[in-house]
Amino acid sequence: MRAVYSFAFAAFASALSLPAMAGTLDTPKFSVPGLVVVWGADESGTAPLVSDFIIAPPGAGGTDVTSGNVASVVTGTLTPAFDGSGSDDVPSRLINVYNSPSGNFDIDSNGNGNTDVGDTINRFALNDRTNFGLRDSEARSSFYVASNTAFNVDAQAIRVVGRDDWVLGKIYWDMEVAQSGTDGISFGASAQLPHSGGPTGGISSVASLLDMQTQQTVFQGNLRTAASPGSLADQSVRFDVTYVLGSWQGYGLHTRHTNLAEGVYEVEAEVVYTVWVP
Amino acid sequence: MRAWRRYALACLGSALASGSSSALTLDNPNFKVDGVIIVWAADSSGTAPVVADFIVGNDQSAPDLIGIDARAVVTGTLDPTEDATAAGGMPFVITDTTSGDINTDTNGDGRITEADSFTPLGLQGITDARVDASRQYSSFYVASNTAFNIDAVSTPPGTFLDFILLNIIRMNLSSTVNGSDGGVDFGDSAQAAHTGGPNTGFAAETTLWNLRFAQTLFTGNQRTAATPGSIADQSVRFDAEYAISAASLTGYDLSLGTFDFTVEVTYTAYAP
Numbered sequence: 001m002r003a004v005y006s007f008a009f010a011a012f013a014s015a016l017s018l019p020a021m022a023g024t025l026d027t028p029k030f031s032v033p034g035l036v037v038v039w040g041a042d043e044s045g046t047a048p049l050v051s052d053f054i055i056a057p058p059g060a061g062g063t064d065v066t067s068g069n070v071a072s073v074v075t076g077t078l079t080p081a082f083d084g085s086g087s088d089d090v091p092s093r094l095i096n097v098y099n100s101p102s103g104n105f106d107i108d109s110n111g112n113g114n115t116d117v118g119d120t121i122n123r124f125a126l127n128d129r130t131n132f133g134l135r136d137s138e139a140r141s142s143f144y145v146a147s148n149t150a151f152n153v154d155a156q157a158i159r160v161v162g163r164d165d166w167v168l169g170k171i172y173w174d175m176e177v178a179q180s181g182t183d184g185i186s187f188g189a190s191a192q193l194p195h196s197g198g199p200t201g202g203i204s205s206v207a208s209l210l211d212m213q214t215q216q217t218v219f220q221g222n223l224r225t226a227a228s229p230g231s232l233a234d235q236s237v238r239f240d241v242t243y244v245l246g247s248w249q250g251y252g253l254h255t256r257h258t259n260l261a262e263g264v265y266e267v268e269a270e271v272v273y274t275v276w277v278p
Numbered sequence: 279m280r281a282w283r284r285y286a287l288a289c290l291g292s293a294l295a296s297g298s299s300s301a302l303t304l305d306n307p308n309f310k311v312d313g314v315i316i317v318w319a320a321d322s323s324g325t326a327p328v329v330a331d332f333i334v335g336n337d338q339s340a341p342d343l344i345g346i347d348a349r350a351v352v353t354g355t356l357d358p359t360e361d362a363t364a365a366g367g368m369p370f371v372i373t374d375t376t377s378g379d380i381n382t383d384t385n386g387d388g389r390i391t392e393a394d395s396f397t398p399l400g401l402q403g404i405t406d407a408r409v410d411a412s413r414q415y416s417s418f419y420v421a422s423n424t425a426f427n428i429d430a431v432s433t434p435p436g437t438f439l440d441f442i443l444l445n446i447i448r449m450n451l452s453s454t455v456n457g458s459d460g461g462v463d464f465g466d467s468a469q470a471a472h473t474g475g476p477n478t479g480f481a482a483e484t485t486l487w488n489l490r491f492a493q494t495l496f497t498g499n500q501r502t503a504a505t506p507g508s509i510a511d512q513s514v515r516f517d518a519e520y521a522i523s524a525a526s527l528t529g530y531d532l533s534l535g536t537f538d539f540t541v542e543v544t545y546t547a548y549a550p
Contacts, residue, residue, distance in 0.1 A: 024418045024545040026350035027360045028520040031538040033367030048401040055390050057367045063392035148532035226532035231406045
């Protein structure tokens, strides 16, 4: 620091020696803008693919300069999570019988993961606590982010299939961040979590997709993901989203609980995540 | 100038012819045109073109009669550099995608902005992002009836990053005799400020670090005004190029985060 001050003095003294005449000020400016790279798959199944490339000059927000959007992948794989074909994307059709006198059991005799016309079951006893429920009523999907700056994530849910918007309230939502792993490609070896609070730091308390009918900020980061030199994948973290079909019973989320009174319904929503630099 | 001499001879002749030894009245009407160096570009408020420096005199003590400094403009425009460089940043190169290396500066303006656009990139484990070479160009205009020099000095570093950047940013000064920028024609009645031509009289390329002490970047030997004309007609444009080479940026990695570096360079035109 002492050297810096001596330079400053030397330059000042030198400036004083200039002829006291006209000055033309020039301010060359070089900046490395904020960069947030989002990758996953595309809807055709190509992965890994960088489809969001958000540049953010200082104080200017951010702009995605790529022409496509990222499709999320099934967590732990590079397989596109949703192909847009309908509710079959979410394996939520396996019905379980709970609390019968003979215990809990699946209604999936053919083992295809769904309860459908190919299944047969024996008669079974019931008591006053026996009910139906859904097993595997959970879907997990992910996308990856590498950045040299802190960023936020907004989300908005749009009902695609369903009787009314209230069904969005049946899909509960949660998010956390995985720092590293291997999903067909290694990620995170040179990364840090994008929030100093850890894997769930900065995640909002949004409960269900009903709360996302208008765009919500679901993650507010305070760190870049790139922690040390490395490739984009090395400097990426994975955002893991969990969607659960269930009911909130006052003392917890019952993913197994479904009520026959709710009738038959199908719900599908498109959730758009927007990464931006605050 | 010839008229002035006739006046002097007439007065002397009159004195000799009077024959009187009691009174002698000497008169010396003196007309002199001092050296004038006019520098124009923008002002600090962004107004352009404006004459912001008006130097009258024949040596280094010549004062600037206008109390403000000119603000350089982006070469080829009349946009002040301070405003024009605020948008965008240094471009990135994404290396080793499944389609090879991709430069994000798709419109070739030297920066990455929302005006750039490219298609999704196939990612590999070795795909990386680095900052690419970057250049900036700025200019100011000078009209003069005398030869002049131009000195430059940069602001000293305040941080270690400033020190690094001052060292890797190279700058070069040149001139353009005529052209049209922002709807204003210049140079129609001008000549290069050096008899060797528009590329003569300039110091070798240097770094902003070297400019922490004032350096003479241009040494002229003739006026810019060649024939009658307006100030713009008799002006030449001085072009500053600031460059960071790709080789100087090989150490950049996303883990270094963002940076925003602005240095102030002051150019001083003066009669030597």
